[in-house]
Amino acid sequence: MSDALKVNSSQEETEEQVFARNCLTPENLSAAMLVSGNLLGTTPVTDVVYELKRQTAAINSGDxxxxxxxxxxxxxxxxxxxxxxxxxxxxxxxxxxxxxxxxxxxxxxxxxxxxxxxxxxxxxxKQVAFVKQANIGNQVLVNNGIQEKPARTRKSKKAQNELLEVEHGERLDTRATGAAGGTDPAMATMGPKHRTTQHRG
Known part of the structure; x- marks a missing residue:
């Protein structure tokens, strides 16, 4: 077999481009190294190239x-x-x-x-598992009207109102006059004549 390799070229390629593509072919590079290292004796480089191409074609087909x-x-x-x-x-x-x-x-x-x-x-x-990921977000309700107060706020407000009641349904009158304390009886409630006429605003 001749040592000259048959290379397909197109009209758009120059001779230098064809030579570069021929030299950079994996099979040609490997064959050149094997022959130059005297690993194959006097085997022609073309035979090595064709054998390497046969093996490459087998791998490409799945063998x-x-x-x-x-x-x-x-x-x-x-x-x-x-x-x-x-x-x-x-x-x-x-x-x-x-x-x-x-x-x-x-x-x-x-x-x-x-x-x-x-x-x-x-x-x-290795088996590659493709897991579908579902992004599940919490549903958010947007109300542009009157916002209702949370239940916790209503409950705490109700509890505060109940503390101001003496009995069920009866609220404390914070404006009523309180009795004098037992610790200091002299500190009695002032009468109307001793009270100031000016009320602080």
């Missing part, structure tokens, strides 16, 4: 087999890395080496855990 296999393989690799780093930490002769290797080992272990967690969420997606 997550490749993604699940990849996560499982990565989890195994990270677990192996954790074991090797932890082993080196235990064989370290100095505290600095032990701490460095154990720190890297625990990072690998945490990444393995996160990879398996992602795999679990991929296999069994």
């Amino acid at each position: 997550m087999t490749r993604a699940e296999d990849m996560l499982v393989a990565q989890a195994h690799s990270l677990d192996t890395l954790f074991a090797q780093l932890a082993s080196r930490a235990l064989r370290a002769k100095h505290m600095e080496g032990l701490e460095s290797y154990m720190r890297l080992a625990l990072k690998a272990q945490n990444q393995a855990r996160a990879t398996l967690q992602t795999l679990g969420e991929l296999k069994t997606p």
Whole structure:
């Protein structure tokens, strides 16, 4: 197969725009990295691109087999890395080496855990619950006419009126002349002639 990739272009695009779009395609970027790192030997870059596009199309159609296999393989690799780093930490002769290797080992272990967690969420997606929220407010009655006083006010006013009654239905006469007190009999009520003729307003 030829190493030249067939790229669809339109009349509105320039040659530079077509080249940029071709280079920024995810499959092309990944293929370029794999080939330049000699990870695939002498495999042509076009074959790598077409294989990556086939896998991408499978995922877009809902087939997550490749993604699940990849996560499982990565989890195994990270677990192996954790074991090797932890082993080196235990064989370290100095505290600095032990701490460095154990720190890297625990990072690998945490990444393995996160990879398996992602795999679990991929296999069994979380159920998203859509809860309808109803805003129920108190009913407010607006009366533009005469406002009726609250019951508590009427009751308290009635209680105050009852305190001014000697007997049921009989109100106290606050204008009546009171008798002299028993403690000081001399302080008797003044007669009409001793009262002042001027009333204070």
